[in-house]
Amino acid sequence: MRPVWVLLGDSLTQRSFEPSGWGASLVNAYSRSIDVQCRGYSGYNSRWVLGLLPTILPLDKPGPPPQLLILCLGANDACLPDRSSAKQHVPLEEFKANLAAIVQHARRLGVANILVLTPGPVHEPTRLTHALQTRGLALESAERTAAVSGAYAAAAAEVAHSLSLPSINLWTGFSQRPGWETELLCDGLHFSSAGQTLVGDWVREAIAAHFPTLTPQALPWEGPDHTDIDGERWEACLASGGGKHP
Template structure:
C-alpha cells in the first residue's frame, strides 16, 4: 500500500487524459467510467476527456499529427496517465461505413498514436483498453428503432470481427510493453448475460460503465502502482486524508491543516 500522500501547495494539477472515441466521450455521463477515474484522482489530477464520437484510429492519429487532441506537457502541468480506447469504429465491417480501418493499419495507427503521446507527455504512463464486445441482436434492434423500414437487417459490426481488433490492441500493447485491459474478453466472462453491459450493442449502460471503471482502476493499481490511488480503508473514499498515492494532493486535506493558523499549512 502506498504511503500517505505527500502534501503540496496549491497550483496546477497533473493530468490524466482519456483518449478515444464515443466510448470515451460518453464516459463522463452519470456513473460513467471516466467519472470513476475523476473520482479516484480527485484533489490529485485533472482528468481530461478527449473522446471523439465516431472517430477511428486513423482520424485520431490525423488529429494528433495536426497538433490537436491535447496540449503537450509543460513545467507546470505534467500528464501522469493516458488511457487509449480505440477500435470499435475501426472494426465496422468493410464496405459498410467509411469508419472501417484495415486491421494492420489499425495496429500501425495505435503504435503511432502511442509514439505521439510519449513525445508530448514523456512522464505519462499509457494504458491501452481493448474495444468491448458487440451485441449483434442489440445492434439490429437499434437499427430498426432508428431507421424503421430503411433498416438493412444486417449488422454493421460483428462480435467476432471486433474480437480481432481487440486481439490486435493486445498485440500492440505487448510489443510496446504497455499494460492493457481486454474488455472484449472480460465482459464476456461474467456469470450473467453480458449484453446487460451495452445499451445498443455498442455503447455502455450504467452497469457496463461501472464494470469498465473498476477494470481500468484495477489494472492501474496492478500494473502502474506509482500512479494509482489507494482509497481510505475506513470509508472507501479517494478524497480524504485516509487515501494515499505517490501523486501529491493539491493542498493539505482539511484535517491536516493547522487549525489555529491555516495559512501556515498553505505556505502563505
C-alpha cells in the first residue's frame, strides 16, 4: 500500500489535474511512491468543506491516515457579501476558525504533515468579462476583489503559522510577478497553464523544504529501476524489493 496524499479544497484543487495541473505534477514527480487523492469541491467555501469533512475524511476509516494533507481554501469565502456570489461568502473570522477546525480534524485522524495554500489573487476586470461571456451577466462590480482575497490569503497564512504549519501565500507569490493578471490566471480567478506550473513548482519546493522525509528521493520507490534489472536474473532483481527514485 502506497502512502496517500490528499489535496483538499475548492475549484483551485478540483481543477488541479487540468493540463499542467499542480496536482498532476505531484503524481508525476512522485510516480511509483504515492497515491494522490484529489478532494476539490468547486464553489465550496470553508464552511461547506467543513460540513462535508466527516464524509471526505471519516475518522473511523480503517488503514493508515493520509501521509500529507494539502489544504487550499478561501477563494470562495472571499466572495463579497453584497455582490453576485454572496452565497459563498464566509466572514473572515469564521473562515479562520473553519480552517483551524479542518486542521484539527486532520490531526485527530493522525495526519502528521499538513501544508496550507492560500487563495491566489483576483483580477477584477477579467472577472467582469468572464461573467458576461459565460453567464451573460453584465455586472457593475466583480464578485471578488484582489484586496479582499488578499485579506483571506493573509488570514490563511496566519492560521497556518499559529498552528505551526508551513504555508504558501499564492496571493503574494502571484502578485509579485508582472503580468500575473492574464498570464497566471485564465479567468481572473483560476490558474492558467503557466499558473498551474508555478503552483506545482512551489508545492514541490515547499514539501522538500518543510517535510524532508517526503521528497521523491526519501520515499520508497516501487520496483527496481529498469536499468538495475538483470535480464537473466530478473526474478531475483524483482524480489530484491524497491529501487531508488532516479
